[in-house]
Amino acid sequence: MRGKNRRKPKGVKIIPGSWINGSSNDITSTSGQQELAIPSPRREFGGSGLSLCVFAQEMQPYSLELIFNFFTILKHALYPLEVCVDATSTSTVWFDYLRYDTTYTHSVLWSTEAYFNLQRQQPTSEACLFHMSKTLTELQILIAASSDVATRDTTISVVVNLIMSLALLGNIEQAEKHMIGLHHLITLRGGLRALQSNIQLQMKASRADLMIALAINKTPTLLSATSISWVSYLAPPNTPITTVLAQNPELAAIYADLVAFARLANIALQTGTKINPLLFQEILISSMYRLLLLPRTTASTNQPNASACDQTPIVRALHTSLTATAANVFLQTGAIGMRFATLSAHQRRDICALDESAIDEEKEMRIWMLVIARITAVDDSDDEWIMSRLSALLRSVKKSEWKEIRTMLKSFIWMDLVHDGPGQECTKAALAWTDDTDEKQTLAIR
Structure with missing residues (x-):
């Protein structure tokens, strides 16, 4: 048993450096997950204490x-x-x-x-x-x-x-x-x-x-597009991604970063810990700037690896959905519900432009896109086009229970704290829409 009971050294976990400043210096390096998810006792100050401050x-x-x-x-x-x-x-x-x-x-x-x-x-x-x-x-x-x-x-x-x-x-x-x-x-x-x-x-x-x-x-x-890094900020190198993005390395890097952050957020929620606020902000800035600066339709001569920026319809729809996801998590407020009308219009245009026939992976991805579109829509103006397509896709993949639908959605970018509640409501409404439509059609035939 010699040496068996010795405490093994914890692996050192390096937090990425500052993306915004193009710095290779680490924000911090810690043992294990200490800085990625740290305890967060609330230390609020009382209103009465402000009277003692000098302003x-x-x-x-x-x-x-x-x-x-x-x-x-x-x-x-x-x-x-x-x-x-x-x-x-x-x-x-x-x-x-x-x-x-x-x-x-x-x-x-x-x-x-x-x-x-x-x-x-x-x-x-x-x-x-x-x-x-x-x-x-x-x-x-x-x-x-x-x-x-x-x-x-x-x-x-x-x-x-x-x-x-x-x-x-x-x-x-x-x-x-x-x-x-x-x-x-x-x-x-x-x-x-x-x-x-x-x-x-x-x-x-x-x-x-x-x-x-x-x-x-x-x-x-x-x-600007020429002043930033286009490689993954948070995700480890060679992170597996969906095959849809195989020919789009810049968008694939953003996707991998958001997947990594979603997993980190879910772990923090499950364990009752908190994410380092600097890391949170760096992911916000790195993902949103890259999404908004990445060309959507044609290659840009100012863009590194410009030929990789040409987007197929499914990639274009995914690009828009990633932008909506990041904006919803990082910029939209639950209290006010700021609506980005043009982004919502782009979601509808890009998703509706997709061919109805699709392989299973694309079907599941479209379901995720439609659920994200409903979550980020803020109001009910987009319900009709979303629900009709979502209900049809849920039927095609033979999923009607929230537990199995949620498992499918979590194979993409899914943050439990942000997406679970509205996601369940959305899929429930889509399934109800199917039943209601069938009933109305039956009554009309009679």
Whole structure:
């Protein structure tokens, strides 16, 4: 038994480096899964404790309540995937800005007040208008000042907050104008990678860029196709993928990354642990930028391995479905349900363009695509075209029980926390649609 009872050394698990910064340096290296999924005791701060903090301006009790809601309720609304670590609110850079930057403070008070006005279906309050007016007035002064003032972190943070809040509130036109301004400021700063000393700001700016790109159906502006890595970020090399993507290495790499992240999210949910928040954000940024910058129909001369970008109808539909999946998980909020109308239209166009005859693998993939299309649709406007096709495909593969349907769906990209509830409702409705249609047809014949 000599040596049999000695504790074996744990394998070292390396977390990928920063994709956004093109860095080969690891975010961190740990034993086992310690950093990929770590315990997450909730350390929320009490509202009464805020009265002891010193802010950039005097805070009334009502303002302190808004600040508290910004870091608790609104924060969870903006980041609905609860597998992400909730960092202590007072330790974030955003809380520090409230201590010494009045413009940022007004932007936070405005966005929080506007959010709750919308949620309660109330007209815009006087307090909301006041804080927005102060935000815009002070922001104009900052931008008109020296370039050092205009491009400092707090100024960029105010613009980012305006963009994301306006987009969530449905004012896409104004959000797009601020996005143009943000692009100009970050360009003056030296580009997105120049913000790597403030990783929280860098990632939030990237989220704003991706959100507006999806909302207005244009490519992102802060990164270009020639400046990013197209290889897998999270998935191990030579990860098995669906044969549909065998001739599309760039899209296959994105697919493999999202599969790897879905498995990680499911493990975190099952074990009650939390995913490293930096890893979560890096996957968001790497997958969404690649999906939005990858050509959909024809090869691009600016794209590495351009010949591999030509897409068949099934690959084109899968590309759109992956974009919808990533957007739903990373950008859409459960509280507001922001709808990307053009993306939904592309889903319908690409899925409906597929040939009705398909091999079994493609049939199962189409079922997954249709379920994802319904989950990401936000409202009921897409039900008819989705349900008719979904019910027919479920009949063709002879699946009518949720347990076996779920097993099939999980062979693709499936995050239990996000997809189980609406996925079950969708397939149940599709099966009911079949029964209802058959009954109506029978009555019509009679």
